Amino acid sequence: MHHFFVQSTDINDGIVVIKGDDVAHITRSLRLDLGDEISVSDGEGQKYLTELLEFGEYFVKAKVLEEFKVQAEPRVKVTLVQGLPKSKKMDMIVQKCTEIGVEEFIPIDTKRTVVNLNKKKAQKRQERWQKIVEEAAKQSKRGKIPKVKELSDLKQIIGKFDSYDLVLVPWEDEESQGLKETLGSNLEVERIMIIIGPEGGFSLEEIEQVKRAGAKSVTLGPRILRTETAGIATLSMVLYQLGDLG
Amino acid sequence: MHHFFVQSTDINDGIVVIKGDDVAHITRSLRLDLGDEISVSDGEGQKYLTELLEFGEYFVKAKVLEEFKVQAEPRVKVTLVQGLPKSKKMDMIVQKCTEIGVEEFIPIDTKRTVVNLNKKKAQKRQERWQKIVEEAAKQSKRGKIPKVKELSDLKQIIGKFDSYDLVLVPWEDEESQGLKETLGSNLEVERIMIIIGPEGGFSLEEIEQVKRAGAKSVTLGPRILRTETAGIATLSMVLYQLGDLG
Numbered sequence: 001m002h003h004f005f006v007q008s009t010d011i012n013d014g015i016v017v018i019k020g021d022d023v024a025h026i027t028r029s030l031r032l033d034l035g036d037e038i039s040v041s042d043g044e045g046q047k048y049l050t051e052l053l054e055f056g057e058y059f060v061k062a063k064v065l066e067e068f069k070v071q072a073e074p075r076v077k078v079t080l081v082q083g084l085p086k087s088k089k090m091d092m093i094v095q096k097c098t099e100i101g102v103e104e105f106i107p108i109d110t111k112r113t114v115v116n117l118n119k120k121k122a123q124k125r126q127e128r129w130q131k132i133v134e135e136a137a138k139q140s141k142r143g144k145i146p147k148v149k150e151l152s153d154l155k156q157i158i159g160k161f162d163s164y165d166l167v168l169v170p171w172e173d174e175e176s177q178g179l180k181e182t183l184g185s186n187l188e189v190e191r192i193m194i195i196i197g198p199e200g201g202f203s204l205e206e207i208e209q210v211k212r213a214g215a216k217s218v219t220l221g222p223r224i225l226r227t228e229t230a231g232i233a234t235l236s237m238v239l240y241q242l243g244d245l246g
Numbered sequence: 247m248h249h250f251f252v253q254s255t256d257i258n259d260g261i262v263v264i265k266g267d268d269v270a271h272i273t274r275s276l277r278l279d280l281g282d283e284i285s286v287s288d289g290e291g292q293k294y295l296t297e298l299l300e301f302g303e304y305f306v307k308a309k310v311l312e313e314f315k316v317q318a319e320p321r322v323k324v325t326l327v328q329g330l331p332k333s334k335k336m337d338m339i340v341q342k343c344t345e346i347g348v349e350e351f352i353p354i355d356t357k358r359t360v361v362n363l364n365k366k367k368a369q370k371r372q373e374r375w376q377k378i379v380e381e382a383a384k385q386s387k388r389g390k391i392p393k394v395k396e397l398s399d400l401k402q403i404i405g406k407f408d409s410y411d412l413v414l415v416p417w418e419d420e421e422s423q424g425l426k427e428t429l430g431s432n433l434e435v436e437r438i439m440i441i442i443g444p445e446g447g448f449s450l451e452e453i454e455q456v457k458r459a460g461a462k463s464v465t466l467g468p469r470i471l472r473t474e475t476a477g478i479a480t481l482s483m484v485l486y487q488l489g490d491l492g
Contacts, residue, residue: 072468140469179492222318236482246425
């Protein structure tokens with residue numbers, strides 16, 4: 001069954017109004033008919049089984065047949081803070097991590113970030129990543145659309161540490177503390193932040209700065225993962241250990 | 247320190263002979279000097295600290311200073327059988343899974359595989375994937391270069407089941423058996439095969455065929471992962487639970 005996202009304000013008295021690009025998608029690309037069933041999420045965890053009721057030029061109306069809470073969201077909410085990588089790697093990171101089950105993304109500028117985005121460019125990228133995330137959320141049948149936040153820096157990120165139960169920073173020079181060990185002694189956490197450095201990694205100074213602020217540096221094992229692999233693999237492991245993955 | 251792979255037959259009496267593209271890489275791109283140290287693996291788990299001794303036009307000789315067993319290989323050997331995906335997704339899959347710690351890849355043709363490769367093309371692709379794997383093995387400082395096997399079909403794969411302790415086939419219609427549960431009751435396994443369907447998934451018939459032959463179908467959780475995400479995420483979870491990742 002085809003799945004669409006709407007705003008919760010577009011669902012009233014058992015009628016869902018679908019607008020935007022999805023209208024042409026439903027009526028033209030997919031050639032659905034009145035009476036066909038589609039599923040709809042409000043992007044906040046509520047899902048509806050609906051029946052197509054009316055096709056307008058700029059809208060599609062559907063009737064709610066059944067309403068249920070989406071089970072497709074992990075108990076643990078993970079924010080992925082990603083040092084801005086080169087080329088189109090961020091596109092891949094946001095797509096894959098949305099499927100796997102991330103809650104939100106915050107791209108950051110770090111000492112060794114080589115990509116230089118001015119404010120306008122950064123905003124355009126943010127919009128593009130958000131679009132990729134929406135597509136991936138639809139395709140993986142998530143109940144929620146993860147948010148891509150605006151480009152920040154490490155200081156701003158440290159300012160948010162208080163809202164998290166656990167802040168993890170995978171670091172290739174960490175030798176004693178493994179991710180597994182750390183997760184094993186934090187089984188009750190609900191909000192986790194994962195901070196991944198850009199291609200060149202974090203500087204020692206940056207690592208010390210986040211550790212002083214309460215982040216735990218962890219090793220991911222003996223192999224060196226690229227920046228775009230580190231986030232995907234760490235998220236998989238965190239949601240495997242503490243969430244609903246696997 | 248820069249890291250290179252050689253054949254074990256190129257290491258004799260404490261002298262390593264480096265040939266091929268790496269010669270220009272060492273002498274021209276990296277501009278290394280005689281006396282500089284590099285690390286060298288024989289691709290079979292042995293690693294050497296060496297000192298550059300002699301530059302020829304087509305070779306570089308290095309003297310072994312120290313020899314050690316590589317610790318960068320997981321105890322569990324995982325073969326990833328991947329339903330041939332569209333476009334360049336396989337490039338990404340082999341690169342990421344090499345970093346994470348796969349042992350070998352077998353691409354397969356399935357009922358819903360849409361890519362059509364004749365024998366010559368399939369061989370060319372295999373060579374290309376093997377090159378990507380070598381690069382990734384170098385970069386992630388693995389002790390071994392995973393092998394990319396030739397394009398096979400499901401029947402050939404089933405013929406190999408006997409060499410594995412556990413064969414996993416993630417399947418979106420599997421509802422009862424989770425990956426976590428399955429790994430939890432197979433903590434002693436050493437050789438694992440993961441079979442991932444192509445974009446359209448496996449047909450019910452194919453699933454039944456591999457299950458009859460002994461494969462365990464498992465769910466990866468409530469979200470639907472793309473084919474290229476499924477292998478990366480499953481490998482991460484398997485090596486987290488049973489190997490040295492995290």
